[in-house]
Amino acid sequence: MVYLRCFLHEELRMYPPVGINSRSALRTTTLPYGGGADGNAPIVGPDAGTFRPERWGEEAMRKVGWAWLPFNGGPRVCLGQQMALTMAGYVLARVLQAFAEVRDNGVPGEEVRYAVKIIMVPGQGLKVKMR
Incomplete structure (x- = not known):
């Protein structure tokens, strides 16, 4: 495993x-x-x-x-x-x-849009095909 x-x-x-988990530097950082x-x-x-x-x-x-x-x-x-x-x-x-096959079933070339809530989730769902 x-x-x-x-x-x-x-x-x-x-x-x-977690979509927003900010950090800040304690001193000037490049x-x-x-x-x-x-x-x-x-x-x-x-x-x-x-x-x-x-x-x-x-x-x-x-x-x-x-x-x-x-x-x-x-x-x-x-x-x-x-x-x-x-x-x-x-x-x-x-x-x-x-399942023998699990694959993306969304529109080719279309990016997944995320919704920021308590956690990050696909904003419009995620389409998959399972066979």
């Missing part, structure tokens, strides 16, 4: 459930530099916009720490984090067991 965990982490990285061993490399990698679950199995991602916060962190971490990930994994596994 390692790949399933990687898939869920990547999904949450690309599409965070972006997009500050990454790498010497602090002069870009923070965002070249494939940051690509959905690639395999990244979560790489050594560089093992110590991501505060850079991945879909459930917040520290003393205010979501108490239901492990339950939510377990339930999401279970539902995804059951859907994949029950």
